[in-house]
Amino acid sequence: MPEQQTTVEVPSNPWGIPARLQLLNEEAQLQHDDKFSPYVEDIDRETLQQVYRTMMLTRRFDDEATALQRQGQLALWAPCKGQEAAQVGSAFATRPEDFIFPSYREHGVAISRGIDPGELLALFRGVNTCGWKPQDHNFQAYTLVLAAQVPHATGYAMGLNFDADFGNERDPNSDEKPAVLAYFGDGSSTEGEVHESMVFAASYNAPVLFFVQNNQWAISVPFSTQSRVPIATRAAGYGFEGLRVDGNDILAVVAATRYALEKIRAGEGPVLIEAETYRLGAHTTADDPTKYRTNEELESRTLHEPIGRLEKYLRAQGTPDSFFEELMAEVKEYGASVRNSALNLQNPRFEDFFERVYASAHPLVQEEAQWFQEYQEGFEEQN
C-alpha cells in the first residue's frame, strides 16, 4: 500500500535526479530547450503528420488486437495503449541499420519498422513463435521473458564493436557504427539482467541505448514501490548518461533518442533514456487493472495521453480537418485489415523449422530434413 511507503526527503537533489525533458507540454505548447530543441528543428508539420498517422495506426491495431483476444482469436494480448509517443517517437529517431531488441509490448516500434499486423499477431494467436524474420527489419523477435532481451542487446552491441562493418553494409555512405536499442519497462528495470547489462555495456563501451518506458505499473506494483528515484538516475551509477523525458511528448522522445544515438554512434558508449509514460490498458488481457488502480488515476492519466496532445499541436499548426477525417477513414479500414490478417494467418510449414536451426547448412539437420521429407511422402500415395 502506498501509505506504508517511506518518503525520502530530497531537498537538494543529492541523488542527481535528471531534469525531465519536455518540448511539447500537456497543453500542446512548444517548450524551448537549448540542448534538445535543435534535435527536432528539421521536423516539419508534414513529417509530424506522418508520425501522428503511425501513432493512430498503432492505437487502432492495439484496440483491434484486444478485441480479437476477447473474441477468442488470440491467446493473449499485451496492450500498448498510451505508450504510442514513446514507441513511435523513439523508432522514428532510429536508422534502418540500428538493431532493436523489443520486449513484448513494442507494437508501435514494430509497426514503425514495417512489420505487418499479421506478422505481429502470429505469436499471440499461437501460430508461430515469431512472425517475421528479424534480419529483414533489424527488429528482434518479441521476448516474453521479462528483461531477457536486455543482455541480448548488450551482447549484440558488444559484438558490433568487434565487427564494425557489419551494419555499414546497409549504408555505405556512413562511417558511423549502427546502434542497438534495448526496449524494456519499469518492471524489467528491477530485474538483475538489466543491472548486469548496464555494467557490461559500460565496461565494454557497448553502442547500446537502454530505452525504458516507465508506464508506472509493473503488472500491479506501482512505480513508487519499485524505485525511490526515477530510473534514469541509475545511469550515473554505471557511469553513463541518463535522460528523463516526458514519454507522452513526441518531440521530447525524438530529440532525446536522436541525441543519444548520436553519442552512441560517435563511440561514446551506452545511454539510458527513461520515457515517463502511462499504460492506459491492462498489463495483458489476462489481468484486471481495476483490482489495483483506481478509476480516478486512470481518468487523470487519460487526459495526458500522447495522441490527443499531438493532434492539438498539429491543429494549432494548421493541419486541416480533412487530414484528420481522411486518416480516420484509413484507420477504420486498417482495423478491418488487422482483423482479416489475424484470422487468415497460416500455420508455418514444418520444413521451415529445419532452416532456422543454423545460419548456414548443417549436415545433421539436412539429414533430419531428408528423413522428414520421406516420412511425409509416405502419406501422399493415398490422395
Add this chain to the structure above:
Amino acid sequence: MSQIFELPDVGEGLTEADILSWKVAEGDSVEVNDVIVEIETAKSVVELPSPYSGTVESLLVAEGETVETGTPIIAISGGDESGDDHKQRTRVPSEAAEDEAEPDDEPAPQALVGSGPKADSVKRRARKRPAPAPRPAPQEPERAPQPAQPGEKKGLLKGSLPNWQELQGRATKLVEEGREAIRRMPANGRNEVAGEPTGSIPHRPTLAKPPVRKAAQDLGVDLADVKPTGDNGQVTKQDLMNYVAHIAETTAHSEDGDFWNAESIGDDRIERIKVKGVRKATARAMSQSAFTAPHVSIFVDVDATRTMEFVKRLKKSPKYEGVKVTPLLILAKAVIYAAARNPQVNATWTDSEILIKHYMNLGIAAATPRGLLVPNIKNAQDLTLRELAVALNDLTATAREGKTQPSDMSGGTFTITNIGVLGIDTGTPILNPGEVGILAFGTIKQKPWVVDGEVIPRWVTTLGGSFDHRAVDGDLSARFMADVAAILEEPALLLDM
C-alpha cells in the same frame, strides 16, 4: 446463416466464466467489436466485443449461468456475407486435408485460439492415442486389395490421413463395444446371470475423473448407472448432474414448497451450493487467518447508556440533519481513539517486523448481496465525527448495492464487525488477514445493571475483540478494549482527542 460465438478464454487458461449481463437483446443489430456481454472469470470482470456484425438471433446462455469456455453463447444472423470467420472456418478443414503432415490441424471449427487448456488437452490426447494405429494398416481389409498406383512411392509409414481417421473411428467403435460388453458382464448386470458368484469376475470400473467419482460417491450414485458422454467414454460432471437432475425429477414429491425432504427420496437430500466468488474468497481468507494468526479473544460488558443518549442528541442536532447517526459511529470513533493510545493493535504482522500504521483504514464488515465484504474507510483518523458518519453511510450503502470496488477493500488496518444489528450479544470474530485486531459490536439492549449497589435498567452491550497474539499481548489488548469501553460509557471523553 447464423454465426455462433463461443465463450473464449479471456485470461490464460481459464476454463469457465459466469455470464453477468447481456448488453444486447434478441433482434438488436450489432457491429463487429460492439460490446455484447459482460462476463466474470476467476480473474476479472470482462466485456466481450462481438466478432460478427448482424442481428442478434438468440442469446444461448442466461444471465447468472456459469459456462465452460467453448460453449456457444450467442447466435448472430445475417450481416456481412464475407464475414472473416466464415473464411476462417472453411479454410481450416481444407488446409488440414491438404496438409497431412500436421494431424494437429484436424478440422475443428470450435478450436479457436484460447478456448482454454482444458479443451486443448482433451483434443491432443484423443489424437495421440490412435496415432500408432496406421502401423498395422495392411491388416485392414479395405486397403489390402488396392493395387499400388503408378508412380506411387512407399514411405516410412503406409497410412494416410483418411485411413487414419477411419481407423480412429473403428478404434472408437471398438472401445464403445468393449465398454458395452463390460457393462453386460455379470459384475455390472446383476440381474442377468442368476446364481453366478459375481465377486470373482474381474470388474472394470466405469471411467470418470476423480472429482466426478468423489461427487458420485457423496451423492450415493453408482457411476455405472450414469450414461457416459465423455470423449473417452468417461462419465463427465455434466453427465452426473444430468443424472441427478433426472432422478430428482422422477422422484419429485408433492410438497414442493417444503424445505425438508422425506427419506424416501433417496440420497438426493443434500443441496449443493457451488463455492465460488466472494464465498470462496471469504473461506480462503478466514481459514488463512484462523490457522496462521494465533487468535486471542476477550470480552467486556459495557454500559452504553450515555452513548445512546449521545446518539439521540446528535440526531436532533441541526448539524447532523440528513446524516444517519448510529451507535456504530461512536464505536468507530472510540476505536480510532483507543488505537492511537495503543498503536500496536493497528498493525500488520510479518515474521520479521511489526508494521505499525500511523493511519487508520477502518474496515466495516458488511453483509451484501455478493456475500461478506469488508470495505474500509481510508484515513479515518482524519475525519470529524460528522465526516465519519457520512463515510460510514456511504460505505454501507455502496456495499449493499454491491458496488464496492476492490480498492475499497484493500489496505485495511483494523476491522469492526457489527453483529449487534442481528440481535447477537457477542462472538469471537476472526481477523481480517493482514490485520492484528478486530472488534465485534454486540446488540445494545436494556439489562439489569448494578449502579451504586442498586439494580437499575441500563443500555448494555458486549464488545468482543480478537487479536493476533503474535503482535498483541494480553495486557495491550485489554487496555485497548478498556479504552474503547470507556468511550462508550462516556462519549464526552472524545472531546479529549
